[in-house]
Amino acid sequence: MSCISIASGKGGVGKSVLCANLGVVLSERGYRVTIVDADIEGSTQGLLFGYEDAHPTLHDFLSGRAAPEEIVRSLTPTLSVVFGSVQLTALLRELDLERLGQLTSLLERSSDLVLVDCPPGLEEDTRAAVRASGAVLLVLNPDIPSVAGALKMKILARKAGKQTAGAVVNRVGGEYDIPAEELETILGEKVLGTIREDPLVRSSVVEGTPLVSSHPEAPASNDIKRLAHRLAEKLIQHK
């Protein structure tokens, strides 16, 4: 389980932001983490880390124009990121999505954990990202459309022969939120963490610095740290 897809089925639930912040926290705890921005048509990791013009990117590797070692950017001694292209010139059909699996296999050799930021939806790019991972971490918001999306992602993972690593409920705190214990029951998944809605997330995106670094004491930062702790425990148990 050293390669985990951060996936949702439904877009806009906050999985890219979660992926970036989880990567930072776990790397600060000493894990060698590599984030792969596999959201081919909506890459945002560059924006989240303040590397909008990163080059070459995952797209260059998937189109055969760059070698794996050229696209892995070390941000700290324990955190690396494979950024995606923010240009809309890369067409999905021009990319060999199966190379994603080759890349994650390579990265797993030099990382304790590879986090794959999945595309939204259930199309071929998402399926390729799930196939390239060992397990799927479901991210959802506490509402019905998001629950349906998470269930569909579970179905996709099962069909791909991948296990699910639990669920994370993001943006909690609304009046009509579905409680975590109800989500656990309907999903048949352990909720590993709930992350509060936090306006500072938006500020951190604008700053190009993940929330846990820019606002380490923010409520959502504390929630993400707790989640990272539980995820780390799971990783240790798995090893």
Add this chain to the structure above:
Amino acid sequence: MATIMVVDDEEDILILLKRLLGSRGHRVITVRDGREALRRMKEEKPDLVLLDIMMPGLSGYQLCKIIKQSSDTRSTTVAMLSAKSMDEDKVRALEDSGADWYFTKPIDTRRFAESVEWLLRNPPKRG
């Protein structure tokens, strides 16, 4: 006190839920098929409908869709209660039929009663 309609063709379930939810102070109406449920909904105006899926005549999926498409009944909270436990069944209920929640049989009565209270208090909103 809320009015809860239970629609199921299994007598045991109707008795169990009438006793369980009735003991919590709710008025429980038990109905054995979909057509009767639609007729009784107009009279009783339940706050919550608990629907089995596999019933003779109208299935729970079909009945839920009718309830959610009618301007008279669409605001009523509908939860499926079924032995069908596949994720595909849940997606079909929540997305295609417009159900507000999904319970899988067999139920843990204590947890189920708490979930029903949650649904009555704060039914989930759709985005």
